[in-house]
Amino acid sequence: MKDTALLVRDFCGSINCHVKIDEPMSLHSTFKVGGPADVFISPSEENQVSALISYFKDHEIPYCILGKGSNILVCDAGIRGAVIHLGHRFSGISQYGEVMECRAGTPLAQLSYTAYQAALTGIEFAWGIPGSVGGAAYMNAGAYGGEMKDILISCRHVDHNGEMGEFAGSELALGYRKSIYSGSDSCITSVKIQLKPGNKEIIKERMDELFQRRKTKQPLEYPSAGSTFKRPEGYFAAALIEQCGLKGKSVGGAMVSIKHSGFVINTGTATCNDILRLIEIIKEEVLRQTGVTLECEIRFFGCD
Template sequence: MTETIFNDLEQVLSGQLKYNEPMSRHTSWRVGGPAEVLVEPSGMVDIKTACEYARDKKIPLTVIGNGSNLLVSDYGIKGMVLKIGKGLSDIEIDNETIMAGAGAKLSRIAAAAGAAGVGGLEFMAGIPGTLGGAVVMNAGAYGKSISQVLKRVSLINQNGQVSCQEQENIIFDYRSSSLQESGLIVTEGVLEGYLRDEKQIKDDMKDMGEKRRSSQPLNYPNAGSVFRNPPGYSAGKLIEESGAKGLRVGDAQVSEKHANFIINLGSATAEDILQLIERVQRMVEKRFGIRLKKEIRVLGRFLR
């Protein structure tokens, strides 16, 4: 893609547009090469325009939220990256129903619901993603997942057509959903909680936050759990017992605090992280005969 296209887009979008933007600025692992064009839409019209533009010019389109579950290649991402964030982050609460833009952070949604005396979303408070990313990943914690509180989502397809889907028409599984490879973009979600004492909500969120801080290496860039837990097992335990805790490739390290986390000690590359992931997979497979599946999403081209 050329700068001409970039200039072209600048005329029609009202949101932010960045050319050759390092994805390391948009991922919690702080790794990833440049996106040819990164668009931060200011609202629905921008998303529609960007989608139609990408389709007409045959530009590949990648959607991201807060980048907290992504491993982006050191070579970056070809085409357009659409980052759903602030421009779609309004939150409205009506009794026990919460309507939020897909770019709203889960922590903000949980806090707003809590302040309005709506409980049931406490588990979301410490997950550093957006509502859109959480729906697509079926994010969850402490035995609850977003699919249990979701009523419906608004979607837009890559032709710019808008639709609505009820929760029961989306297939949700552990850290996955049928939206994952669908090419559909989540633009809004409706969640349902229940009336609860504000102080109890706050206390629960505080407890969960403390649990996270004591068990997760939050002082280093990371992307949360790297692997899904295989049915009946804890991925962290399997990794620990296969001797991979503390293992390093470059500046990527299997956390000493939580073995299912890989931390960036400073200047890790995406290649380092992927190599480490594959080493861990081999070690666990050799010791237990179980192939760990990645929970994180990998974007872009890698040398293999």
Template sequence: MNTLIDKNFVAACREFLQAEQVLLDEPMRLHTTFEIGGPADCLIFPANMAETQRILKLVKEYKLPLTLLGNGSNMLVRDKGIRGVVVKFAEPMSSIRCEGTRIIAGAGALLKDVSECAAAHGLTGLEYACGIPGSIGGAVFMNAGAYDGETKNVADCVRAVDAEGNIHEFSKDELELGYRHSVFQTNGEAICEVELQLQPGDEQEIRAKIADYTQRRESKQPLEMPSAGSTFKRPEGYFAGTLIDQTGLKGLTVGGAQVSTKHAGFVVNAGGATAADVVNLIHEVQRRVKEKHGVELQPEVRMLGEE
């Protein structure tokens, strides 16, 4: 067991969590869409808000570093992994229910499943999310968006837990949702439940829009290869993928990391890529695009852990 994790902390967690909810020295490549990353000292999967409260209180009591994750779809875990405790909101916390024109989802619910639930109930406003490979909690954290839709247009209320284990409810106006930004990037609270306000629509029209977005995404994006989604933020007045393509960087590789030959805005794991490969490739793309176009690209991918 990693010496940073007190065995008493693990024992305390296992008093109220199942064995499969607490994993030690767990390779993070198994828990991110990039399929890259060293071990987390301790990886925990809460199943509800009450468990999250108890976990965060214990983390504070034992003075352990804490990292919060959604589906692991917009991040790169570095090669030496993550010290301390990683709390991942995944399948155990993925309930979805519909109440009138509102959908209430656990933080770990996948966006594609929430989008499908909305369609099945004839609710419009979430079609854009059908192909985003993240969770609803991660979507709020990053204000995820696609095809002229974004989370801030539908998120109405979020329940989160702070380091002391207190539950806070955030109204739409308190979420501070902007371009790839939310209040949770600065307040450190764990998103546990999200309420979405949608509008009544025609199910056939909703499904037609989803089919259109899905076809567009599948034809243009390298979904068949592990990645973290769009690698760079959109620079003002430009598209990152277009700039990278115009710089002639499609197919550029460093180790196992590659600028996708299908869409230059994606760095993909072409096989056995390390986090160092990805970081070095990102730096090379930034350097060459700056040299050719005078534009500084900023990574959209969050980088966590130790090099």
């Protein structure tokens, strides 16, 4: 891929797009693991994303989309092909009354705080979630009774052909941790959300309450990708894992959190392989003891 990486670098230069070669993905994942990406590209405009995806299609170059890296696991060998990173260069919020338009790379925490400052309610649940707006829309992120589907008006995107388009909220097929974009090669570039007028003091109290709950119940002191598994219908993944005696179970530097069994954490020396092996042990043991099949909430990059 070295020659291809150099060609992509030259193309990025022609469209004024920031690019790095052999970028360590451990620097861009909240799990703090993962080998290098052949090409790591940070666009700042939607038309750059369109040009990149069109170029990748024409040259049969694999690519993936990355936001803040808070719900992913990257393999130890890294990612072959290109990573399109929608980060700080692709962030920003515009307010139109009770509607906010957010670029995909905007941190959820920034959106939540901006809404609080404007005395708008509806996004408090996102305070403390370490993801991006685009990633939250992609998976219909939610917590503590709130979900993106409750506030999404529309999403703009670039599809796998490099074509720009938009889906209304009713077209997004939003469900539990999924949307119309799930599993696709489309790249969400911006979202519009509908909020409601609220009382700033009450909004702040709710944000503080949720942050304290996260701090108390979740292992925020360790690198992780958040909840490792989706909630099985009729059960709680963490309760099943604890019931099976897996709290504190470790493989290499990966461990089932003692604070919250729904989290697999990196204790400091974990590799992707450690984490994958531990996830498989958890799934096998929970299935054996309870008959329940756990499904990962984490997305895997380069782990085929």
